[in-house]
Amino acid sequence: MPRQVDHRERRETIAHALWAVVDQQGWARATMREVAREAGVSLGQLQHYFSSRGEMLTFAMEFAADQTSQRVTQGMDSLDQPPHPRDVLRVTLVELLPLRPDARATSRMNAAYVLEAMHDPVLHEQAVVGLRGGRARVERLIRQAMDDGQIALDRDPAIETDLILALTGFAPLLELNVIEPQAALAAIDQHLDRLFCPAS
Amino acid sequence: MPRQVDHRERRETIAHALWAVVDQQGWARATMREVAREAGVSLGQLQHYFSSRGEMLTFAMEFAADQTSQRVTQGMDSLDQPPHPRDVLRVTLVELLPLRPDARATSRMNAAYVLEAMHDPVLHEQAVVGLRGGRARVERLIRQAMDDGQIALDRDPAIETDLILALTGFAPLLELNVIEPQAALAAIDQHLDRLFCPAS
Numbered sequence: 001m002p003r004q005v006d007h008r009e010r011r012e013t014i015a016h017a018l019w020a021v022v023d024q025q026g027w028a029r030a031t032m033r034e035v036a037r038e039a040g041v042s043l044g045q046l047q048h049y050f051s052s053r054g055e056m057l058t059f060a061m062e063f064a065a066d067q068t069s070q071r072v073t074q075g076m077d078s079l080d081q082p083p084h085p086r087d088v089l090r091v092t093l094v095e096l097l098p099l100r101p102d103a104r105a106t107s108r109m110n111a112a113y114v115l116e117a118m119h120d121p122v123l124h125e126q127a128v129v130g131l132r133g134g135r136a137r138v139e140r141l142i143r144q145a146m147d148d149g150q151i152a153l154d155r156d157p158a159i160e161t162d163l164i165l166a167l168t169g170f171a172p173l174l175e176l177n178v179i180e181p182q183a184a185l186a187a188i189d190q191h192l193d194r195l196f197c198p199a200s
Numbered sequence: 201m202p203r204q205v206d207h208r209e210r211r212e213t214i215a216h217a218l219w220a221v222v223d224q225q226g227w228a229r230a231t232m233r234e235v236a237r238e239a240g241v242s243l244g245q246l247q248h249y250f251s252s253r254g255e256m257l258t259f260a261m262e263f264a265a266d267q268t269s270q271r272v273t274q275g276m277d278s279l280d281q282p283p284h285p286r287d288v289l290r291v292t293l294v295e296l297l298p299l300r301p302d303a304r305a306t307s308r309m310n311a312a313y314v315l316e317a318m319h320d321p322v323l324h325e326q327a328v329v330g331l332r333g334g335r336a337r338v339e340r341l342i343r344q345a346m347d348d349g350q351i352a353l354d355r356d357p358a359i360e361t362d363l364i365l366a367l368t369g370f371a372p373l374l375e376l377n378v379i380e381p382q383a384a385l386a387a388i389d390q391h392l393d394r395l396f397c398p399a400s
Contacts, residue, residue: 024319025319026315026316026318026319026320027227027228027315028227028228028316108318111311111314111315112315114311114372114375114376115226115227115311115312115315116226116228117376118226118308118375118376119224119225119226120226124376127376128376128377128378131373131376131378132378135378135379156386156390158383159383159386159387159390162370162373162379162383162384162386162387163387163390163391165369165370165373165378165379166366166367166369166370166373166387167366167369168369169365169366169367169368169369169370169371170362170365170366170369171369172314173331173362173365173366175314175318176314176317176318176324176327176328176331177328178328178331178332178335178365179335179362179365183358183359183362184362186356186359186362187359187362187363187366190356190359190363191363194394
C-alpha cells in the first residue's frame with residue numbers, strides 16, 4: 001500500500017516540522033501556516049493531511065510519544081536481560097528528560113502539549129489517558145519489584161510511583177539550565193538507590 | 201504619589217486579566233488585544249501601561265512571583281516560630297503547586313512562562329535568575345538543617361536540593377488530574393520525612 005505509506009511519511013515530515021517550529025519559536029507561533037512553511041508545503045497541502053491545528057498537534061504528540069517509546073525500548077535492549085526494574089525506571093526517566101537532542105525535541109513538544117491540554121478538552125482527555133497509562137506501568141513495575149524483594153515491603157507503592165513521576169519535574173529545570181544534566185542524573189540515581197534498598 | 205499608585209494598580213489589574221486569559225484560553229491566545237478585552241480597556245490604553253507583549257508578560261510573571269511569595273510568607277506566619285525547616289519546605293512546595301485556586305493561577309502562569317522562556321532570550325535570562333535564586337534558598341536551608349543536626353550529614357546537599365525542586369513536577373500532573381492533591385501531599389510528606397531523619 002504505497003499510497004498509505006506516503007500519507008504516513010508525509011504526516012511524519014509535517015510532525016517534524018511542527019517540532020522544529022515549537023523548538024525554535026515556541027508553541028504560540030506553531031500555526032498551520034508556519035508549520036506548512038517549515039515543512040515546505042502549501043497551507044492547502046498541509047490541510048490535506050490535517051484538517052485542523054488540533055489534529056496536527058495530536059498526531060505530532062502521538063508521534064513524539066512513539067519516538068520516546070522507541071528510545072526507551074532501544075535503551076532496554078542494551079541492559080542485562082531480563083532487565084533490573086531499577087534500570088528500567090532509569091532508562092525511562094532519562095529518555096523522558098531533555099538530556100539529548102532527540103529527547104529534547106520530544107520533551108519540549110510534550111511540555112507545550114500539556115500546557116495546551118489544560119485548556120483544550122480533547123487534548124486534555126488524550127493527555128490524561130496517556131499519562132495515567134504511564135503512571136500505571138510504573139506502579140505495576142514497583143509492585144512487582146516489591147513482590148520480588150527488590151523494594152522494601154514497608155514502602156507505599158502509590159507514593160513511590162508518584163515520587164518517580166515527580167522526577168520528570170527536572171525537564172523545565174534542564175531546559176532553562178537551572179540544573180546540569182549530570183546533577184539531574186545524580187539525583188535520579190540517588191533516589192533510585194534509596195528506593196531499591198530492601199533494608200531501608 | 202497617587203498617580204504612581206494608580207499606575208501600579210492598573211498594571212496589576214491588567215496582570216490579573218492576563219492570568220485569566222492564560223487560565224481559560226491558554227498562553228497562545230494571550231495577545232495584547234485579548235488581554236485588553238478581558239481587562240475592559242482599549243488596546244491603546246493597554247499599550248500605555250505596557251509597550252510590548254514581552255513587557256506585559258514579564259510584569260505579570262513578577263507579580264505572580266510576588267503573590268506566591270506572599271502566600272508562602274502567610275503560610276510561614278501560621279507555623280511555630282522559628283519554623284522548622286521541614287515545614288518551611290512544605291509550605292513553599294504547597295504554595296508552588298496548583299492545589300488551591302490562587303496557587304493554580306500563578307502555577308499555570310508559571311508553566312506558560314517557562315515554556316515561553318525556552319525561546320525568548322530576555323524571558324530566559326529572567327526565568328533563570330529567578331529559578332537559580334529559588335534553588336539557592338532551598339540549598340541554604342538544607343545546609344543549615346544539616347549543620348543543626350536535622351538532616352543526616354551523609355546526605356549530599358546539592359542532590360537533596362534538586363530532589364526537592366523535582367517535586368514541583370507534580371504541577372502538570374495535578375493540573376491534568378493524573379494525581380490527586382491528597383496523593384501529591386502524601387508524596388511530599390513522605391519525601392520530607394525521609395530527608396529530615398538524622399538516623400537514616
